[in-house]
Amino acid sequence: MALAALRSSKWRSFLTMLGIIIGVVSVVTIVSLGEGVKKQVVGQISRLGSDLITIRPGQLVTRDASGTITKINLSRSLGISSGSLPANDLSIIERTPNVKTVVPISLISGGARTEDRQYNNGYIIGTNDKMPEVLKQKVNFGAFFSSGELGRHVAVIGQTVAEQLFHENVPIGMTFSIHGQDFIVRGVMDKFESSPVALGPDFNKAIFIPYNIGKEITGGNTQLIEILVRPTHPNQSAQTIAAINRRLMAAHGQQNDFTVLRQDENLAVTNDILNLLTGFITGIAALSLMVGGIGIMNIMLVSVTERTREIGIRKAVGATNRQILGQFLVEALVLSVVGGIIGTLLALLTNVLLRIFTNLQPVITWPVVLLACMVVLIVGIIFGITPAAKAARKDPIEALRYE
Amino acid sequence: MPLITLKDVSKLYGFGDATTVALDEVELEIEQGEFVAVMGPSGSGKSTLMNIIGLLDRPTHGNYTLGNRSVARLRTNQRARLRRDKIGFVFQSYNLLPRLNVLENVALPLAYKGVSVTRRLKRAGLALEQIGLGDREYFMPRQLSGGQIQRVAIARALINNPTLIIADEPTGTLDSAASLLVMELLGEVHKSGNTILMVTHNPELTRYANRVVYMHDGSIVHDERTPIGQVPRLARRSMQLFPRKTEEDDLAGVSALMKAIPHKESLPKKSRKIKTPKRRSEATRRKAKK
Numbered sequence: 001m002a003l004a005a006l007r008s009s010k011w012r013s014f015l016t017m018l019g020i021i022i023g024v025v026s027v028v029t030i031v032s033l034g035e036g037v038k039k040q041v042v043g044q045i046s047r048l049g050s051d052l053i054t055i056r057p058g059q060l061v062t063r064d065a066s067g068t069i070t071k072i073n074l075s076r077s078l079g080i081s082s083g084s085l086p087a088n089d090l091s092i093i094e095r096t097p098n099v100k101t102v103v104p105i106s107l108i109s110g111g112a113r114t115e116d117r118q119y120n121n122g123y124i125i126g127t128n129d130k131m132p133e134v135l136k137q138k139v140n141f142g143a144f145f146s147s148g149e150l151g152r153h154v155a156v157i158g159q160t161v162a163e164q165l166f167h168e169n170v171p172i173g174m175t176f177s178i179h180g181q182d183f184i185v186r187g188v189m190d191k192f193e194s195s196p197v198a199l200g201p202d203f204n205k206a207i208f209i210p211y212n213i214g215k216e217i218t219g220g221n222t223q224l225i226e227i228l229v230r231p232t233h234p235n236q237s238a239q240t241i242a243a244i245n246r247r248l249m250a251a252h253g254q255q256n257d258f259t260v261l262r263q264d265e266n267l268a269v270t271n272d273i274l275n276l277l278t279g280f281i282t283g284i285a286a287l288s289l290m291v292g293g294i295g296i297m298n299i300m301l302v303s304v305t306e307r308t309r310e311i312g313i314r315k316a317v318g319a320t321n322r323q324i325l326g327q328f329l330v331e332a333l334v335l336s337v338v339g340g341i342i343g344t345l346l347a348l349l350t351n352v353l354l355r356i357f358t359n360l361q362p363v364i365t366w367p368v369v370l371l372a373c374m375v376v377l378i379v380g381i382i383f384g385i386t387p388a389a390k391a392a393r394k395d396p397i398e399a400l401r402y403e
Numbered sequence: 404m405p406l407i408t409l410k411d412v413s414k415l416y417g418f419g420d421a422t423t424v425a426l427d428e429v430e431l432e433i434e435q436g437e438f439v440a441v442m443g444p445s446g447s448g449k450s451t452l453m454n455i456i457g458l459l460d461r462p463t464h465g466n467y468t469l470g471n472r473s474v475a476r477l478r479t480n481q482r483a484r485l486r487r488d489k490i491g492f493v494f495q496s497y498n499l500l501p502r503l504n505v506l507e508n509v510a511l512p513l514a515y516k517g518v519s520v521t522r523r524l525k526r527a528g529l530a531l532e533q534i535g536l537g538d539r540e541y542f543m544p545r546q547l548s549g550g551q552i553q554r555v556a557i558a559r560a561l562i563n564n565p566t567l568i569i570a571d572e573p574t575g576t577l578d579s580a581a582s583l584l585v586m587e588l589l590g591e592v593h594k595s596g597n598t599i600l601m602v603t604h605n606p607e608l609t610r611y612a613n614r615v616v617y618m619h620d621g622s623i624v625h626d627e628r629t630p631i632g633q634v635p636r637l638a639r640r641s642m643q644l645f646p647r648k649t650e651e652d653d654l655a656g657v658s659a660l661m662k663a664i665p666h667k668e669s670l671p672k673k674s675r676k677i678k679t680p681k682r683r684s685e686a687t688r689r690k691a692k693k
Contacts, residue, residue: 310500316459317512317559318487320480396459400494 019292024343034278126214142187312399332384412465443618491560550581
C-alpha cells in the first residue's frame with residue numbers, strides 16, 4: 001500500500017533516491033579502491049621478504065628507547081619524494097657489518113628522447129646491478145646491466161617505456177638520449193605489480209641507468225630517495241638496523257633526518273597512510289549519504305503536506321496514528337533502501353569498469369557494502385521518522401477539510 | 404436502549420473573548436435502525452455534531468455513549484479502532500484515495516484491521532457487486548462519475564459491517580439523477596437494518612429518513628419523526644416557498660425553513676440552563692491544557 005504513492009511518482013522517487021545512490025556508490029568504490037591499493041602494496045612488500053631494510057630521507061617515524069615505533073609522521077610519509085639522502089650514506093652503509101647488498105634508488109630529473117619521440121612522463125632511476133636481485137624482479141627480455149657495465153651508458157627500461165618510447169615490446173639495442181647523452185637499451189623489465197617504494201613512482205614507467213652514470217650526466221644533482229639493504233644473516237637484521245642507524249646519525253651530525261625501516265615496519269607505515277587517506281575520502285563520501293537522507297526527508301515532508309486529505313480519509317476509515325506513521329516510514333525506508341541497492345549494484349559495475357579500463361585493482365569488501373546498507377537503513381529511519389510523525393499527528397478533521 | 408446518547412454535549416473553539424460555541428449542550432438519542440437527517444444553515448454545528456458522533460472529534464464537555472460504552476474521553480487510538488469497526492463515513496467530495504483503484508479503496512478499512520490482501524480484495528469485490536459496480540473494480544477514482552464515486556464510498560463505509568453510517572452531504576456535489584441513485588442506495592442500506600446519520604441541505608431528500616433534526620446556532624431546535632417516503636412538515640413548508648432547482652436554492656430554502664420554524668427560546672425545552680461566563684472559561688482552560 002505504501003508503494004502505491006511511490007509508484008505513482010516514479011520520477012520524483014528516483015531523484016530522491018539519487019542522493020543515496022551517489023553516496024553508496026562513492027563510499028563503496030573509494031573503500032574498495034583503497035583496499036585494492038593496500039592489497040597491491042602489501043603483496044609487493046611481503047613479496048620482497050621480511051629481511052629487506054629500507055633507508056629513506058626524512059624522519060618518518062618516532063621510536064622509543066627499545067626501538068618500537070611509537071608514532072608515524074604522516075605528513076612526511078605522504079610526500080612521495082620528501083628530500084634526498086646524502087650520497088656518501090651509500091658507502092657508509094656498505095661498510096657496515098652484516099650488510100650483503102646495497103641498492104641505491106635515485107631519481108634523475110629530465111626526460112628521454114629518441115630521434116623522433118620524447119618521453120617525459122616517466123622516471124629515470126639511477127641504481128646498480130643488484131636491483132633485480134634485491135627487488136626479486138625478473139628481466140623479461142635481454143639482461144640487467146652487470147657489475148662490469150656500471151660505468152657505461154646502458155639502460156634497462158620498464159614495460160610502459162618500451163611501449164611508449166619505442167612503440168615495440170623488445171627495443172633491445174636501440175638508443176635514446178638523456179641530457180644529450182646516448183644510452184643503449186639492454187633489457188626490458190618484467191611487469192612490476194606495484195611500486196616497490198611505498199607510494200613511490202610506478203617502476204613500469206622507469207628507465208634504469210647505472211647510479212654513477214646518473215650522477216655524471218646531471219653533475220651530481222640526483223635525488224637519492226631510497227637505499228635498499230639485504231643483510232647477510234637475516235636473523236641479525238635488528239642489530240644491522242641499529243648499526244646503520246648509529247653510523248648514519250654520526251655522519252649526519254646527530255641529525256635524525258632519515259629513517260631505517262624493517263619490511264614489516266614499512267608495511268605498517270604504508271598501511272597507516274593508506275588507511276588515513278581512504279578514511280578521509282570515505283568520510284567525505286559518507287557526507288553525501290547524509291545529504292541524500294536530507295533529500296528524502298525534504299520530499300517526505302512535501303509528500304505529507306500534499307497528501308493531507310489522504311491522511312484524513314485514512315484516519316476516518318480507522319487508521320491509528322501508529323499505522324499512519326508506519327506507512328510514511330515504510331515509504332521513506334523503501335526510498336533509501338532501494339537507493340542503497342541500486343547504489344551497491346552501480347558500485348559493483350564501477351568496479352568491473354575500473355578493472356577493465358584502468359590499471360587499478362579495486363577489491364570489493366563485503367563488510368563495507370553491508371555497512372553502507374546499514375547506514376542507508378539508519379538514514380532512512382532517522383530522516384523518515386520526522387515526516388512520518390508529522391503525518392501521524394495530523395488532526396483528522398483539519399486533514400479532511402484540507403484542499 | 405438507544406444506540407447513541409448525547410448528554411449536554413458542547414464544543415467550544417478559541418479562547419477568552421474569541422470563544423465560539425459550535426455545539427451548545429446538545430441532547431440527542433438515536434435508536435438502532437433509525438435514518439436521521441440533520442438540517443440547518445451553515446455554521447449551525449451540523450458538521451461538528453457529525454465529527455463528535457463519528458469520533459473524529461472530542462466534545463469540550465458533556466457525555467457521549469455509543470452502544471453501551473462512554474466514548475467521549477477515549478484516547479486517539481481507541482477512537483480510531485472504534486471508527487474502523489463501528490462507523491462508516493461518506494463525505495461530500497474527494498472521498499476516495501486518488502492513487503488507489505476502486506477495489507483497493509473499498510478494501511481500505513479492512514487493511515487497518517489486518518485482513519490479508521487477498522481476502523480483503525475479495526470482500527471488497529463482493530461489496531462492489533452488491534452496489535452494482537462490480538465491473539468497475541479496477542477503475543481509478545478519476546475515471547468514475549461523481550455518483551459512482553459516492554456509491555463506491557458507501558460500499559467502503561459498509562465493508563466492516565458498521566453499526567452507524569455517517570454521511571456528510573453525500574449528494575452535495577451531485578446532479579439530481581445521481582443524487583437519486585445515491586439516496587436509493589442509502590435507503591436500501593437503511594432497510595437492511597443500518598443506522599444512518601445524514602447531513603443535507605435538500606429538504607426533498609428527507610423523505611428517505613424517518614426522523615429529521617433541525618439545528619441552529621449549535622442547538623437542536625426541532626426534532627420530527629415521519630414515515631419513510633414523506634417529507635416532514637417543516638421541510639415541506641420550505642419546499643413550497645421555494646421550489647427546489649439548484650444548490651443555492653437549497654440553501655435559500657433552508658434559510659426560509661429556519662425562519663418558518665418557531666424560535667429557539669419559545670420552544671418548550673426542559674430546564675435550559677443559561678451558561679455562566681465562569682463555567683465557559685473553565686471549559687476553555689481545560690481545552691487549553693490539552
